[in-house]
Amino acid sequence: MTRRILRILNRLVQSVVTLLGVSMLVFVITHAIPADPVAAITGPKADKATRDRMRQELGLNDPLWVQYGRYLWGVLRGDLGTSPVTHERVTEAILIRFPSTLFLSLGGVAIWLIVGVPVGVLTARHRGKPIDWLTLILAMIGISLPTFWLGRLLQYQIAYRDGVLPVAGFFRWDSLVLPSLTLGIVGAGYYARLVHSNMVEVLNQDYIRAARARGLSEPVVLFKHALRNALIPVLTVLALDIAGLLAGVVFTESIFALPGLGALALQAVLTMDVPMIMGTVLFAAVMVVGANIVVDFVYRLVDPRIQ
Amino acid sequence: MPLLNVQNLSVRFELGRQSFHAVDHASFTLEEGRTLALVGESGCGKTSIGLALLRLVPPGATIQADSIAVRGRELTRLTEREICAIRGKDLAMVFQDPLTALNPVYTVGEQIAEGLRLHEKLKRREAWTRAVEAMREVGIPDPAQRAREYPHQLSGGLRQRVTIAQAIACRPALLIADEPTTALDVSLQAQIIDLLLQLQADRRLSILLITHDLGVVAEMAHDVAVMYAGQIVEYADVKSLFARPLHPYTRGLMRSAPGLAENGERRLYSLEGTVPDLARLPAGCRFAPRCPHAVDRCQAPQALREVEPSRLARCCRALETLS
Numbered sequence: 001m002t003r004r005i006l007r008i009l010n011r012l013v014q015s016v017v018t019l020l021g022v023s024m025l026v027f028v029i030t031h032a033i034p035a036d037p038v039a040a041i042t043g044p045k046a047d048k049a050t051r052d053r054m055r056q057e058l059g060l061n062d063p064l065w066v067q068y069g070r071y072l073w074g075v076l077r078g079d080l081g082t083s084p085v086t087h088e089r090v091t092e093a094i095l096i097r098f099p100s101t102l103f104l105s106l107g108g109v110a111i112w113l114i115v116g117v118p119v120g121v122l123t124a125r126h127r128g129k130p131i132d133w134l135t136l137i138l139a140m141i142g143i144s145l146p147t148f149w150l151g152r153l154l155q156y157q158i159a160y161r162d163g164v165l166p167v168a169g170f171f172r173w174d175s176l177v178l179p180s181l182t183l184g185i186v187g188a189g190y191y192a193r194l195v196h197s198n199m200v201e202v203l204n205q206d207y208i209r210a211a212r213a214r215g216l217s218e219p220v221v222l223f224k225h226a227l228r229n230a231l232i233p234v235l236t237v238l239a240l241d242i243a244g245l246l247a248g249v250v251f252t253e254s255i256f257a258l259p260g261l262g263a264l265a266l267q268a269v270l271t272m273d274v275p276m277i278m279g280t281v282l283f284a285a286v287m288v289v290g291a292n293i294v295v296d297f298v299y300r301l302v303d304p305r306i307q
Numbered sequence: 308m309p310l311l312n313v314q315n316l317s318v319r320f321e322l323g324r325q326s327f328h329a330v331d332h333a334s335f336t337l338e339e340g341r342t343l344a345l346v347g348e349s350g351c352g353k354t355s356i357g358l359a360l361l362r363l364v365p366p367g368a369t370i371q372a373d374s375i376a377v378r379g380r381e382l383t384r385l386t387e388r389e390i391c392a393i394r395g396k397d398l399a400m401v402f403q404d405p406l407t408a409l410n411p412v413y414t415v416g417e418q419i420a421e422g423l424r425l426h427e428k429l430k431r432r433e434a435w436t437r438a439v440e441a442m443r444e445v446g447i448p449d450p451a452q453r454a455r456e457y458p459h460q461l462s463g464g465l466r467q468r469v470t471i472a473q474a475i476a477c478r479p480a481l482l483i484a485d486e487p488t489t490a491l492d493v494s495l496q497a498q499i500i501d502l503l504l505q506l507q508a509d510r511r512l513s514i515l516l517i518t519h520d521l522g523v524v525a526e527m528a529h530d531v532a533v534m535y536a537g538q539i540v541e542y543a544d545v546k547s548l549f550a551r552p553l554h555p556y557t558r559g560l561m562r563s564a565p566g567l568a569e570n571g572e573r574r575l576y577s578l579e580g581t582v583p584d585l586a587r588l589p590a591g592c593r594f595a596p597r598c599p600h601a602v603d604r605c606q607a608p609q610a611l612r613e614v615e616p617s618r619l620a621r622c623c624r625a626l627e628t629l630s
Contacts, residue, residue, distance in 0.1 A: 206407035214395035214422045228412050304457040
């Protein structure tokens with residue numbers, strides 16, 4: 001029991017250190033780029049006095065470590081600063097946009113798994129047969145499709161010409177169908193192959209032959225005995241992919257004009273909105289660190305060998 | 308009627324452009340309550356026979372047989388569904404490496420109980436109780452607790468007992484034991500052999516023992532089929548075989564077994580040459596290239612013939628070369 005608490009504590013300390021490192025790195029990088037946030041805010045026509053006043057107001061004349069300390073203190077209180085461009089509070093801006101990204105990600109991941117897992121299992125079972133080749137080719141095409149091209153294509157055909165679904169924006173739930181599909185199609189092939197290769201390996205194991213020797217039917221052998229083992233390595237990749245999505249789905253959100261984190265981050269970069277950039281990056285880091293903790297926990301549930 | 312009757316069983320592998328017989332027209336019978344050992348080096352086809360009986364040969368392999376009959380029931384004509392109903396129920400198999408033969412993500416109790424649920428249509432709880440009973444029967448201490456553990460939590464000896472419990476849980480008539488002791492420490496080997504002998508005595512279990520270990524054969528088998536390059540080269544009861552091996556390969560095998568070698572031989576004997584490539588076999592006797600007694604006659608194909616009453620050997624010089 002105490003060992004377990006120690007382990008969790010250790011994990012938390014690691015996470016905090018990681019996040020601290022990320023915040024420092026982002027802070028240094030955003031302050032090192034040769035772009036003047038003041039110029040970006042005030043525009044090219046502002047006189048020097050205005051710009052100096054602005055610089056003073058934003059605390060940009062203080063030494064970098066003082067600025068960082070101030071920033072970190074804010075972060076600890078949940079305050080990521082205020083965007084000098086949009087005058088939004090960064091924390092709020094992220095929280096408002098998070099649901100759109102979250103639901104889009106869930107939609108995409110659902111398609112990855114609903115398509116990828118059965119196809120991966122099936123093609124591993126019928127390895128080398130026509131269905132395996134066919135899905136391999138389809139998967140390769142899927143993986144190679146550029147998101148922006150596929151997104152535009154779906155938008156044009158299904159939303160614009162057929163008029164079935166909304167073209168863009170996030171007004172109703174069906175606004176998420178095409179973006180999720182775009183995200184899903186690109187990733188489903190990848191997951192089908194990932195599940196496939198892990199299944200092929202597992203199906204060669206002795207315990208699969210032993211399971212068959214006990215008279216278990218093929219579906220039981222595949223889905224009970226093989227799949228659970230094959231999914232263990234897939235979990236890691238999946239968790240990191242989900243974390244990546246939750247940090248913002250830049251292309252898909254931009255194409256479908258979804259008010260998500262990816263669009264927010266992109267906009268922040270384009271307008272040199274330093275607090276917003278730092279906020280979105282830090283949020284992404286939190287997602288990745290969180291995903292790692294979750295995957296650790298899930299591993300323990302799935303694989304009894306990990307103590 | 309013998310419990311198991313196999314006539315002209317062949318297993319053919321097609322790998323790319325190569326094809327070969329891993330098992331070439333093997334015939335044997337096994338009576339109830341007895342043990343038949345298939346003996347030979349790695350790659351001689353003995354494991355393929357075990358898997359072929361369960362119709363579990365790897366992809367790319369095909370099984371041909373005039374007859375595979377268990378208690379007179381012809382297995383070759385069964386559908387895939389029917390053979391599934393027999394696997395684990397009438398014919399069970401114990402594999403060589405107990406660690407890899409157990410699924411790491413399920414408790415050992417579950418892996419025994421699922422067979423009982425399937426074959427005996429037991430409810431979850433009954434199946435679990437029977438699984439614990441089976442574990443007790445194979446000598447696992449504290450079986451109720453052990454059943455809830457995962458394979459990696461058990462020692463090698465206990466794991467092999469679990470795979471045996473798994474195999475005997477549904478009370479099969481025939482147990483195919485593929486190198487059941489090879490992956491174990493010497494001290495554990497004796498325990499597992501004793502366990503199998505005891506199960507055989509208690510249940511009139513028939514055992515098809517697949518092994519390369521002549522020591523295990525001597526302790527367990529009633530009859531022995533010696534295999535070389537896919538063929539049975541000698542077939543005899545265990546006493547006569549050890550007393551007077553008729554095939555030169557059998558003699559070589561015995562001389563090269565530590566502990567079985569005749570007195571006075573200091574160095575361990577080793578057979579000259581290597582096992583032939585199954586895709587490029589000699590036309591005549593397959594053992595001829597390595598045989599110290601090979602003559603011109605050996606260049607012709609050899610038949611498995613009755614050299615002496617109830618003693619078969621695939622060698623035209625079987626009696627001449629006895630010295």
